Amino acid sequence: MSQVMRRVSFPDAGVCEGVDLSSFLEAEPSSSLAMMHRCLVCLRANKRQRSACSLTRSEVSHSGKKPHPQKGTGRARQGSLASPQYRGGGVVFGPRGVKSLAKVNKKERRASLKGALLDRLSSGACAIGVDLGAGMERPKTSLVCSFLEKLSFSKGKVLVLFDQKEDVLLQDSGWSRYSCFQKSAANLSSVRVLFFSQINLQDVLSARGIVFSEAAFLACSRFLEGGAVA
Structure with missing residues (x-):
């Protein structure tokens, strides 16, 4: 020392x-x-910025039109184009930009x-x-x-x-x-x-x-x- x-x-x-x-x-x-x-x-x-924030299915901008009829097509029923499986749909479990400071x-x-x-x-x-x-x-x-x-x-x-x-x-x-x-x-x-x-x-x-x-x-x-x- x-x-x-x-x-x-x-x-x-x-x-x-x-x-x-x-x-x-x-x-x-x-x-x-x-x-x-x-x-x-x-x-x-x-020091982390925490600015990343993705949109959920309730926040994305989409029409409320049903993608296809409920019955008769042989396809799985769908209610909205904002669902995560569609292109442009909401993100599941994405970053939310939580502003939490220690x-x-x-x-x-x-x-x-x-x-x-x-x-x-x-x-x-x-x-x-x-x-x-x-x-x-x-x-x-x-x-x-x-x-x-x-x-x-x-x-x-x-x-x-x-x-x-x-x-x-x-x-x-x-x-x-x-x-x-x-x-x-x-x-x-x-x-x-x-x-x-x-x-x-x-x-x-x-x-x-x-x-x-x-x-x-x-x-x-x-x-x-x-x-x-x-």
């Missing part, structure tokens, strides 16, 4: 003085694996996110980018790609977190640190750039590495100490 999180400069990934995490990691865990699993299942279930208590959701963040911090899969996104006059994918490669995270998704205060346009470039970095990483399928206030449990668990800006790590520290995410 790593007690110190590394700080690296942007864009050369030079090593700076680390941050002591002992005050966070020595605290008793506030969540369990069962709670995190329940929150993750509910989160993924609520509910998770706010305390459980916060505790699970806190537990996931502490797990990533203790595993050494996190870093703080000093002046992250600074000095970029325009979006440049190669610069961001080389910076992330120097962090030597294991192959997988990388989550880059900024604070909303950093989404302020700079007068000399017309870009903010967040928008410039986010645009630079748009072509990198394994990199996701978000505000810290936007993350959820799935974002943290699916990331092999997390890069914080200095302001985002301060927001994370406040959250781990019991504050709000935003």
